[in-house]
Amino acid sequence: MSTATVIGVEGEERNDFTKQESRQIRQRSLRLLGSLLQPLRTRLILTMVVVVISTAGQVAGPAIIAFGIDNGLPALMKQDWMPLALAGAAYLFTGIIGAVLIAWYTVLSARISQAILIDLRKRVFLHTQKLSLEFHESYTSGRIISRQTSDLDSIRELLDSGINQLVQGFLYMLFIAIMLFSLDWVSGVVLFCSLVPLYFLTRWFQKRSQVLFRISRVASAKLIVQFVETMTGIRAVKAFRKEKRNEKEFGGLVEDYRDVNAKVIQLFGIFDPGLVMIGNLTVGVVLLIGGFRVADGQIQIGVLLAVLLYTRRFFDPMEEMAMFYNSYQSAAAALEKISGVLEEEPTVPDPVKPVDLWDSTGHVHFDDVTFAYKKDRVILPNFSLDIPSGQTVALVGSTGAGKSTLAKLISRFYDPSDGAVLLDGVDLRDLHPKDLRRAIVMVTQEAYLFSGSVADNIALGKPDATRDEIVAAAGAVGADEFIRSLPNGYDTDVNKRGGRVSAGQRQLISFARAFLADPAVLILDEATSSLDIPSERLVQEALQTLLSDRTAVIIAHRLSTVAIADRVLVMEHGAIVEDGTPSDLIAGTGRFSQLHAAWRDSLV
Secondary structure (H helix, E strand, C coil): CCCCEEECCCCCEEECCCHHHHHHHHHHHHHHHHHHHHHHHHHHHHHHHHHHHHHHHHHHHHHHHHHHHHHHHHHHHCCCCHHHHHHHHHHHHHHHHHHHHHHHHHHHHHHHHHHHHHHHHHHHHHHHHHCCHHHHHHCCHHHHHHHHHHHHHHHHHHHHHHHHHHHHHHHHHHHHHHHHHHHCHHHHHHHHHHHHHHHHHHHHHHHHHHHHHHHHHHHHHHHHHHHHHHHHCHHHHHHCCCHHHHHHHHHHHHHHHHHHHHHHHHHHHHHHHHHHHHHHHHHHHHHHHHHHHHHCCCCCHHHHHHHHHHHHHHHHHHHHHHHHHHHHHHHHHHHHHHHHHHCCCCCCCCCCCCECCCCCCCCEEEEEEEEEEECCEEEEEEEEEEECCCCEEEEEECCCCCHHHHHHHHCCCCCCCEEEEEECCEEHHHECHHHHHHHEEEECCCCCCCCCEHHHHHHHHCCCCCHHHHHHHHHHCCCHHHHHCCCCHHHCECCHHHCCCCHHHHHHHHHHHHHHHCCCEEEEECCCCCCCHHHHHHHHHHHHHHCCCCEEEEECCCHHHHCCCCEEEEEECCEEEEEECHHHHHHCCCHHHHHHHHHHHHCC
């Protein structure tokens, strides 16, 4: 397998990336890693000092043993026990100090890893909230969940154990090589020669595992996406009997994930025995050459024993470091994807020098606006519209006419490609986000309720609202009666996504939330579509009272909802083809008159 699979910034999978692109991805990941480590410099330095001293204490053991054998034993035969006692005391001291420092190092490194994970989790959560609606419409929720779960878990595994293995293993091998050359340079040369086959084996493993670990992360993300989308759309799954098809698709993804992990295991099945073989051969050569040199009197027996111990111990961390490489490749692929999300820029950025608008009158103006979701898909071409303060405007037209796009532009979920959308003469792109959200509120077709009480969900429109204000807002939209009939009234937990209340009741709660916010501009994007006839009548009665002093834009397929509007705009292909009062348009012979006649006939 010669190509790697990468998750791009937009969340798309792509193959055959160039060396330059790969370098840019690594640089992006390193920038993120550097920003995470920057606040922890002092802790990192202290941790490095501790691990260096503790590793030196561990490596000193065989050299102390060699001193005890070569100097302590001959002195003991002469009734001089001091050299052997010193060797024993030194060995005991280094062992205790090493254990204490290792424990300290474990605590320090754990605190560093947790600090990094907390920082990274917060960054991902906060940044994904800041990103524009366009990002969330193209980047599936399953992929975002994957960034916060499996990808961060991979980084956690690396930080919790992999870094310890790498740092301790590298220092251990370095100090052993230094001690080996200082005790017997010939054995050091033998060890140095063993690094040649070791390098080629490691390089071979690195190239193949790098590809497989990236593919493994993609396969894992696909599993999460499939699971999340299935569970999120479980009603549709059951309604259309999609269980068998989902089972087949999920089974295929599971098999793909199993296959790539099986290939990883096969790699380790070659790499691990290769390490053991090189280590055993090196020890055998050192023993053979060292034995002859002891016989010739060139080195002492204690030195040979220490050299053998050092040679054997030199290869001990290699297996752990191989496991580190496993964690490293998985975490590196995860960090690439997380860094891609964190470097994604909002397509609707906050203004550099925001303009304050404390008291908006709700005057909305489209100044020669052109908007396209994609360059070759223009929705609003050279669109101009003026909505005076306090006017209720109803948007009518076929699906795809541009009604919802117009509403999203007023809410500044998107920015126009050309032209400007103005509120009280100020470009929305220049308004402070708080002023914008305070002045403009949208109620969509799908009313989303968060876990918590009914009162908590209504209070989203005004977090500091009193219970009386919450009850008054609910009463204004006709929601008070059904809320009081719930088991705990306003304190009833709506459960996940409002599962305890009906679709129409959820919509009424969202109306109460919007009315409590008291915006200058209220947008209703097919917001009455989930209401039954009695509920819709209650809302219409409330709208006639509550919308009298504010600008309102109503998008509705139900023409009964349009009747409360001061002005009706009929849209086709991103243009206004009719503009007038409901009564004037009904009396005419245009598109709205035809729609009204068809609606009236359907009631007969």
